[in-house]
């Protein structure tokens with residue numbers, strides 16, 4: 001306990017008082033009497049309860065101000081003298097001010113902000129994304145997906161060069177696999193679109209857009225021409241994204257993040273314009289990929305195909321990349337060909353044979 005806790009020194013303070021009516025300083029003395037501040041001078045006598053006193057955050061140097069209820073203020077030019085008197089009289093800054101003046105307080109507040117932002121990013125946004133998407137009618141997904149595909153077509157996807165017969169065979173095989181895997185009521189609606197990778201240079205690839213639009217590139221169909229079950233597995237993975245509305249959730253999450261950023265920087269204009277870019281460039285969360293792989297495994301099993309067949313996909317993709325040189329590929333992380341995760345995913349499909 002410090003000696004300042006006992007109000008023995010500086011019992012009064014000579015200072016200046018403004019009554020709030022005239023711009024004239026009046027000489028007064030201040031004295032603490034019990035729970036009140038007494039302001040006394042020529043023609044001035046006020047008694048103000050301490051808890052009604054307000055003052056702005058102190059600067060290290062400079063005058064001190066104290067606002068009185070209703071009207072009037074006290075101004076004291078000698079900051080250090082005021083602080084010594086105030087301390088001796090037990091007049092303490094509000095806790096917020098004390099916090100702001102303590103670097104430890106600032107550091108803790110900063111840390112709390114960072115942790116809060118991290119928690120919002122990690123859990124809040126996915127949770128809110130899920131809730132928001134649940135409230136969005138499916139027709140909106142359809143519109144977003146169609147516009148995104150139109151945008152990809154403009155950006156460089158080319159019409160498919162696959163023969164009509166080959167396309168029809170892939171469609172038939174996948175439709176039959178879906179029919180066997182899901183009861184009619186749970187069968188996700190999808191449309192399958194064939195495209196050549198074209199100027200987008202996404203190579204052998206497949207991806208799903210909101211509204212059940214699934215795209216398979218000629219390059220992937222050709223790579224897997226001898227293993228139709230693997231094409232079915234790839235499409236079943238995309239169907240997993242469709243079934244769980246991962247595309248829409250990614251768009252909504254990106255929108256929420258942009259909205260949160262907008263709260264900070266105040267600019268919402270680019271949110272909608274960014275939708276195709278988001279779908280093309282932002283990786284699905286790894287959880288989404290795992291969920292889609294589980295869907296592929298379930299569909300393959302329902303069709304009596306060993307999930308480890310999918311290992312062929314990753315081997316062929318690795319071969320293809322070696323032949324092309326990595327540099328020619330545009331990253332499209334929403335697609336099935338997600339390089340860094342290849343090893344983990346290969347393991348998942350391989351292990352799925354053993355667990356039934």
Ligand SMILES: [Zn+2]
Nearest residue numbers: 292334335336
């Ligand atoms: Zn995927």
